Amino acid sequence: MKRVLLIIGGGIAAYKSLLLIRLLKGAGYAVTPVLTRAGSEFVTALSVGALAGEKVHEALFDLTAEAEMGHIELSRSADLIVVAPGTADLMAKMATGRADDLASTLLLATDTPVLVAPAMNVRMWQHPATQRNLATLRSDGVRFVGPDEGEMACGEYGPGRMAEPAAIFAAIQGMFEGPLSGRHVLVTSGPTHEPIDPVRYIANRSSGAQGTAIAAALRDLGARVTFVTGPASVPPPQGVDVVRVETAAQMLVAVEAALPADAAVMAAAVADWRVENAGASKMKKVAGALPVLSFAENPDILATVSKGAARPALVVGFAAETDDVLAHARAKRLRKGCDWIVANDVSPATGIMGGSENAVTLITGSGEETWERAPKEEVARRLALRIAEALGAAVTPGTSAPGAARNKASGTA
CATH class of the missing domain: 3.40.50.1950 (Flavin prenyltransferase-like)
Known part of the structure; x- marks a missing residue:
């Protein structure tokens, strides 16, 4: 006892x-x-x-x-x-x-x-x-x-x-x-908001639901989870260390502060660009004159973590695509230097972006697994179990995700 x-x-x-x-x-x-x-x-x-x-x-x-x-x-x-x-x-x-x-x-x-x-x-x-x-x-x-x-x-x-x-x-x-007891996992989630001026911003349609579910699933396996979230439309899970950010630059700072970690799951939908000439006060509409916005690239958080000195043993990225999903995801995994990529089709017809379900393909260095469409909580549970296996944790028989015995993690230290 x-x-x-x-x-x-x-x-x-x-x-x-x-x-x-x-x-x-x-x-x-x-x-x-x-x-x-x-x-x-x-x-x-x-x-x-x-x-x-x-x-x-x-x-x-x-x-x-x-x-x-x-x-x-x-x-x-x-x-x-x-x-x-x-x-x-x-x-x-x-x-x-x-x-x-x-x-x-x-x-x-x-x-x-x-x-x-x-x-x-x-x-x-x-x-x-x-x-x-x-x-x-x-x-x-x-x-x-x-x-x-x-x-x-x-x-x-x-x-x-x-x-x-x-x-x-x-x-x-x-x-x-829990099989992840004693492990620290970093999870990013939600969109980032890049200001145009104090009242307008550039963002995407991410709700943060999938990242939130992943953080909860890892917590339930015993991991200590640092959850770095942009302004998501769903509340963060209980029992995790929550760090709230707005912009991509802020998210990078929070991510680097959370390292070292045993694994990183980079599920956030980070804006690729920011407005370089963002206004300090609200831009006023002037008849016949359109504002000119100058853009700059945001930091590449996934690549920074994958190639950094404090790199976790397992780095998982996400590829939300609308066309040539698998081809783009495979290329992204190699370009960014991460171990796994979770690819999904977020075309408007799928209802996945902002919805309650997801259909993903897990791409590793040794193979690919396509998981049937399921609630985001179930996708998160499967991914959490695969992470536990990759980190060498003993997972209770009968709870492994499909294909876990066939495809082990690759590129992990």
Whole structure:
């Protein structure tokens, strides 16, 4: 039986920890709860202990427990430590190595994997100090789920809401059981908007639905996913690290900041050109006079990642075409230097661009596979399983995508 040490920080989101305990217990996990002093202001030890079926640990200087070095034993006996809610204070203590209460001491006195579900006001989350702590913890190997974006108890709106219990539970299962557990995958998604002036832009019809589904499928296999998205019309999935951008130049910066990664899935529909003489104020319509727009090439993000020093072991590109689909896709794979290309026909008659289904051909160095038209979630699941196989992960028998046994990844290191 896997044991989860659940640290409940202070915040209104602490009530979600009760739902998380129920999910964990229902799946057969043992839960050892640790309630911080601030956490006890929002949920009671009685309710936590009743749901967990175990003693709730609150005090560092528990004479009975400490006679047996209880804080050491607690941290060492767990298979995973989960901090939910992960407050700004707890993250700061973790990043700086402070150990002034039971929770922070447990986190310092362990080499057990740690998963944090941040929860705080949007301004606290976006503060440079919190972002520095986040970067430090990630570099230390701490995993994160969320935070989500939405309305908060304080009335403000933005990122900082704790991930829902189901998403945290999925992340926990992924760390224990997923074939991509311990892997980092970068996914780009959505269109980019290249400004003409402050109110107009150049873009394409991408909804971001396929990239979003791919990020969710990789998350469900246990991967830590960095999801770099342009202004898509679908919301990002829960349980991934979301980085929002507008332009191709911004997306390149975000992608390079997310490396290194084990794999990169470049599903974004990046605009090929930008307006070089974009106006600083709205261009006014003048009778009889048409504006003259000067264009410049945008950075080639797929080629930059494929040929860069921090190249992931597997780089997957996308080719959305309207004619000679396979010929253009094959040429693109070679030109860009990526390992795989996912080709699809986005002619208006297909309804794929902006629709809920997709029909793709996966092109690798050793062969091609055409997958029948299916919901984008199913296409994403098949691709995620192929990525897991290419990275050497053990995939449960019976869940592999068609043709997986015939065609292995090529060009990967």
